[in-house]
Amino acid sequence: MTRHDAPVEPLPGLVPVAASFNLWLHWELKPISLTLFFLARYSDIFSGIIELSRRDSNVPVNTELDLKVKSLILQALAEPEYSQRLRKIQSLLDLIDYLPKSKTKERIDMGLQTYYDDALQMTVRYMTRNLDKFSENYDIDISNTTPANVCQCLVRWYNLNIKADCIDVRRRHRNIRFVHLDEPTSEENATTKEEIIPDPRPEPPIDYVEQQERFLQLKAYLEADPEQRLSNCCTRKYPICNCWELIKRRILKSPPQTFQQIKKDLDIPLDNITRLWYNKCVPLLAEIAQQIGYEIEPRRLQQKEDEE
């Protein structure tokens, strides 16, 4: 296979043919004749070589390479066995270096080149496991999409994944937290396509009168703090910094105040405010909502110990 950017030498036989055009009497037909000649002989002359027009035109032209890539993707999709599909993907990635704009080792950011080889192994596995996502992500029906367009989408998908994996490998090397995506996704656990595609959304049978009443009850509780649960929940050092004060400023006020604004208004260290908010106020809010009748997951109700 020849790289798309490899120089193309004119075939020796073409030179005398082209020169013979100069001997034609009807000189005004020369450009047209020459074009027709090239079009007719194009596939013979450049068999197996990327077309010349792609770099100059926005209209993708299907090439033999594009056809091969599309065919390999379809073959891989038809393989139910992981190992068979992996083999097809490996063949596919052997070709990807020849596709325009693909992130080869030479073309990826300098800082990531060191991690490329390790990342490539991960990318191969990821693409094998998630090949169904490819057509979803780029919203294409591979069978009915032109090979050139399939190739363009594949390059985008590959570029994204190889770079994400290079960054992930670098993260591991630097011992920063990472996410490992080598496990099957939850989507793969779905048994049929019907399980993934939801039905059109039915009109929810919601009693808005009841919901509105409950919401107003919650709002009234937060505004009045009738049991002083909110105002009594405060930092020891700064009683003014209590849950009721924060709720008034961050929930009932529109637009809500930022922590910085509250810090300035109350003249209390930012740390004390955010700790109280996240450790005490947010779980207390859930607790009050549950008391009023909202369904709340138990983990939302757990207040964290404040070190103060």
Added chain:
Amino acid sequence: MTNATEHCITIRFQKQDCELAEKFAASQPNAEKNQQVYRNTLAVLAVNTFVKELRYETDLDAGESWHPVLRMFHNVADLVLPGIGKIECCPVILGETAISLPEVRENRIAYIAVGFAEPFDKVKLLGFIPAGEFLDETEAISLTNLKPVEELLDYLDRIELGIPVAQVLLEEVLSDLAADDPVQARVRENLQNKSIAEIVAILNQVYRSSEQSDWGYEGGKALAIIGASSGGLGGINRCLSIHQSSPVEKEVKAKLNIIAEDLLEKLSEIWGDGDDFALS
């Protein structure tokens, strides 16, 4: 159609995504809020899927959009990336030409436009805008200003790399600032006004748009503005007062210029020239 939206990514929902969105929406007090929470939940789930595909960790539960009371009172669709910051997922209905920015914007490092069209079985991620690219007072961003969503990977990488570097340097700077000096107290206030991730996001914008010789001036100006713009019109007024330049403010600005330049020099060592995604 913009360059960014031509390169959107489609995310298809699973049945359980729609069920969860319906569950969150069901407890809202009216139909309008119901629709808002439904779309916000799906927008967050779609971005969550994409960000995880980029090998980044997420924490749905930590977002305000996942809290039963907070989402009832505010229009929020935040997705938490632990150790990095939040991405706001902004639903865009077919035909809309801009994303409305939320009123709550603390710790947001980016805003992603999530395009909805009936039936809600899938959405298109239309593009994103980094937090440092607009002023706090901005209420909406035109879709034509979005960056291709695939470039989010580069952006998150820069923020993730920048946070520890900026943290070390800022800690050093803050420990050297005296509390009783009015200039140094103001500098401290400026630096503590946003999270480290937000500061890195803002400096990233300066780095991308300014010559190296302007890093101090442009970076200092950006730090001064974030210090002043803690929300509302008070922010704008204070921002303007910096430009009116009392002696203290001049000194604050000069100090911030030096800090910004130092930060950008350190960050440039890890950011390098970067690499824009080749969008074929």
